[in-house]
Structures are given as structure tokens and as C-alpha cells.
Amino acid sequence: MTDQRQRFALIGTGNRGTTMWGQNLLEGWRDSVELVAICDTNELRAERARTMIGSNAPIFTDIGMTLNQTKPDLVIVCTRDSNHDDIIVAALEAGCDVITEKPMTTSVDKIRRIREAEKRSGKRVDVSFNYRFAPTAYKLKELLASGAIGTLTSVDFHWYLDTNHGADYFRRWHAYVENSGSLFVHKATHHFDLLNWYIDADPQTVSAFGELRNYGAKGPYRGTRCKGCEHASYCDFYLDLSADPFLETLYEDPSDLDGYVRDACVYREDIDIPDTMTANIRYTNDVVVSYSLNTYMPIEGHHIAFNGTKGRIELRQFEKQPWERPNHDEILVVKSFGGGVERIKVPHSAGGHFGGDDRMRNMIFRGGEDKLGQRAGSRAGAMSVLTGIAALQSARSGTTVRINELGDIG
Incomplete structure (x- = not known):
């Protein structure tokens, strides 16, 4: 019997990618999808995410290599909003359908790039409006x-x-x-x-x-991040990453590779x-x-x-x-x-979203009338x-x- 599951690549392993489109998707829709690649510019975060997802899919740090080596049917985009367009266009041009986290992108020029690539390729972009x-x-x-x-x-x-x-x-x-x-x-x-x-x-x-x-600049004081901050004992917005094993695992050690910390000060002046x-x-x-x-x-x-x-x-x-x-x-x-x-x-x-997440995944992966x-x-x-x-x-x-x-x- 031919395996009819969609082979998908997950691009971006932050919270949403790791849970909604990683662990949760495989737990509930394994009959419809197969995870064939995980891609993130931060390799350690991708490795941590892969363990959380419960997958043995190969890890990549480059979208081109991901597409060329694994040839997925579907690409799911969970990166920063501002680079959605680069990934979506590359995926469409490689012959893949795309699901992108919202927002689809951030500028008129980027919208145009995506829409034109979709028309050229004949493939489909779904936006995750759960x-x-x-x-x-x-x-x-x-x-x-x-x-x-x-x-x-x-x-x-x-x-x-x-x-x-x-x-x-x-x-x-x-x-x-x-x-x-x-x-x-x-x-x-x-x-x-x-x-x-x-x-x-x-x-x-x-x-x-x-x-x-x-x-931002409206704050009464500021630091670089919550960890080690001199204002931690009295700041209303202090976040203790060590109290959240999920966030600490996914972000703390990986921040050594790219400098992106999950507990940056909410009062940063820029x-x-x-x-x-x-x-x-x-x-x-x-x-x-x-x-x-x-x-x-x-x-x-x-x-x-x-x-x-x-x-x-x-x-x-x-x-x-x-x-x-x-x-x-x-x-x-x-x-x-x-x-x-x-x-x-x-x-x-x-x-999630009072059942909206599950209903959306059902519609995308199992079909049904969209009344x-x-x-x-x-x-x-x-x-x-x-x-x-x-x-x-x-x-x-x-x-x-x-x-x-x-x-x-x-």
C-alpha cells in the first residue's frame, strides 16, 4: 500500500514550531503527515526541539539544503515574520505547498513576492488563521x-x-x-x-x-535581560526562565550560538x-x-x-x-x-484557541466541506x-x- 502521508519540513523551531506544528501535529495527525526535515539557523535549538517533538528527522541550518536533500511535499514556516517571504518563495519554487504562521509577511513588496511565486508555481499557501x-x-x-x-x-x-x-x-x-x-x-x-x-x-x-x-523607554529602569538583572527583586515583569523547563531548554543554552535571549528586558530603550x-x-x-x-x-x-x-x-x-x-x-x-x-x-x-488549532489542522490535512x-x-x-x-x-x-x-x- 502506498504511503499517502504528506512529507513536510518544519522551518523554525521556536515555541509555535516545536509545539503546534511539531509535537502536536505528529501526535494527532501522524496518519496524514511525515516529518522529513527540521531547519533552524540555530542548530542547538533545532536539536532540542527535535527531542521535544519526538522525531529523528535530519536537522539543517539552510533552507536550500533542506529542500534539495529531503524534497518535501509541504513546508511549514515558523520563523521570524520578516523572513517568511524568503522561505515561502523558496519552498514554492521547489514545488512545495506551504503553511505559514501568521502574519504571512510584513511588507507590500514581500506580499507581492509571495503572491507572484504562488501563481508561477501553481502550489498553495495556507495562512495559519486558527x-x-x-x-x-x-x-x-x-x-x-x-x-x-x-x-x-x-x-x-x-x-x-x-x-x-x-x-x-x-x-x-x-x-x-x-x-x-x-x-x-x-x-x-x-x-x-x-x-x-x-x-x-x-x-x-x-x-x-x-x-x-x-x-520600552517608558519604563522606570532597565537592564539587558532578566537573568542576573539588578532590578529582578522588584520588577513586575521579571521572568525566571529556570522556572519554565520548556523555555529554558529551548532558548537558554542555544542563546550562546546566536545571542537571542528569551528574557530580554521589556524596558529596552530601542x-x-x-x-x-x-x-x-x-x-x-x-x-x-x-x-x-x-x-x-x-x-x-x-x-x-x-x-x-x-x-x-x-x-x-x-x-x-x-x-x-x-x-x-x-x-x-x-x-x-x-x-x-x-x-x-x-x-x-x-x-489551543478553544479547539481552533485542532479544527484547522483537520481541515488542512483531512479535508472536508469548508462551508x-x-x-x-x-x-x-x-x-x-x-x-x-x-x-x-x-x-x-x-x-x-x-x-x-x-x-x-x-
Whole structure:
């Protein structure tokens, strides 16, 4: 019997690559995939990741050698956002399909490179927008598609990152626009993609504000990294890597090879991304959005409300907070003209992103009908990145930015 499993190469062995697309993928989808190569510029990190994944796949430090020697069917990209394009293009031109972690990339030119290579090669790029696959997101999309509140006119969308999750972006490579495009691109790509998917239209104009209010140069003191820092005993953001065996194993000794430490000071003066962000977005179908992202909250989760000509849909999704929460989300569908309220309880599912990770991997590797268009390709990846690029440009310039004036994306 012929082995029909997809032979894949994992490029990048940070947290997401090692877990979501390494260990977890092999544990749950070994009947569909075979890991044939692991590639990372840091060989020791790749070796540590390979042990965690439970694989004997060969390790490479160069994408060209990975592709030439192992000839995978599929490449999964989990590197820094700013070099996704080089890896995706190389993989496409080698005849591979690609799954890339979000965001797809960080600039208009890089979007164009990817889109053109995809068209030339005839291969496929999937973007890992797992939030689309969460049960509650599916239900919201279903309600909107059914016309439950008439014509959609506006959306309020506010995302809260707590002082653990939010601060972590400022410890890592994400803290520089050069690497991540800012959190308007890296983190908000999830949120902008959800909006684009929910609204079922393209963003047209963006007007945004973004400030650095809590991290970076705003800090009261600073060091190089948490380990050995003189401020460790009283810094609210002190991270003890030795208390987390996973992080210490994957990052501490490997940092001797490339200098990348996992506990860099959140108050480094050269941090250049905003930590407090808002944006107003207008869509081609005249829906308008009010969006915000905050990165140092005492809570984690989001609030979203859809306003229509016949009612309103509301959701407050809790992820972390200092009080008990039920093991489900509650969507409120409030009808106008005395129509009352319907309370829809959506149970949480096991796995990352309330079950979204598993559902996405099932769709990609096992197929099935995609009734609501959850599977996201390069165009969806491009549109979410363009929204983030426009937001950062608007915040820096103080002007409204038109998406179609940013450049051709192919």
C-alpha cells in the first residue's frame, strides 16, 4: 500500500514550531503527515526541539539544503515574520505547498513576492488563521451569514492582552518593527483577518493611533535581560526562565550560538513598536469598525459587537481574569423593535484557541466541506497584513491611509 502521508519540513523551531506544528501535529495527525526535515539557523535549538517533538528527522541550518536533500511535499514556516517571504518563495519554487504562521509577511513588496511565486508555481499557501476555526468564531460567522441582525453596519472590536502575554512580545524579537511589522501586523493580523472574514469585504481606509505607553523607554529602569538583572527583586515583569523547563531548554543554552535571549528586558530603550493601539477601518461595503489592542491589562480576552439594521450581536470572550468563568462562551443576539434577546452558549473545546488549532489542522490535512470559507489562503493573509501596515503608517503620519494606495500585491 502506498504511503499517502504528506512529507513536510518544519522551518523554525521556536515555541509555535516545536509545539503546534511539531509535537502536536505528529501526535494527532501522524496518519496524514511525515516529518522529513527540521531547519533552524540555530542548530542547538533545532536539536532540542527535535527531542521535544519526538522525531529523528535530519536537522539543517539552510533552507536550500533542506529542500534539495529531503524534497518535501509541504513546508511549514515558523520563523521570524520578516523572513517568511524568503522561505515561502523558496519552498514554492521547489514545488512545495506551504503553511505559514501568521502574519504571512510584513511588507507590500514581500506580499507581492509571495503572491507572484504562488501563481508561477501553481502550489498553495495556507495562512495559519486558527481563530477562524474556534467554535465561537464559527457561530458568529454563521449568524452574520444568516442575516440574523439584518444588514451589518458597524463593528466594535477590542482585544486585551494581559501582563504575561502582552509583555512577552516586548521580551522577544517582536519588539522591533523591522522584525514583526509591529503588533498592528504581528498580533492584529489575527484580528483584522477575523474582521475581514466576518464582514466579507475588503478594508478600504484606515485611521489609527499607536503609542508606546508602558514598555520600552517608558519604563522606570532597565537592564539587558532578566537573568542576573539588578532590578529582578522588584520588577513586575521579571521572568525566571529556570522556572519554565520548556523555555529554558529551548532558548537558554542555544542563546550562546546566536545571542537571542528569551528574557530580554521589556524596558529596552530601542523598542520601537506601540503597546497601545486603536484603529478605525472602513470597508468596501461601507461597514465601519472601531478596533483597539492593549498589551498590559489585568485580563486577557476580547469583546466584539456587530451592529445591524435589525439588531446587535455581542460577545465577551474571557481567557484569563481574576474571577471564575464558565467553560463556555455566551453570544447575545439582541433583536430591534422589541424582538428580545437570544442567548447562545458555545462550549469550549479542548486544544489551543478553544479547539481552533485542532479544527484547522483537520481541515488542512483531512479535508472536508469548508462551508464558511474558514481555510485562509495568501489573499486573506495579504489583506490582514495590509490593514496592519496601513494602521502603523496612519499612526506614524497622523493621516488616513487608503489600502489600495499601498501598492499592488499581485
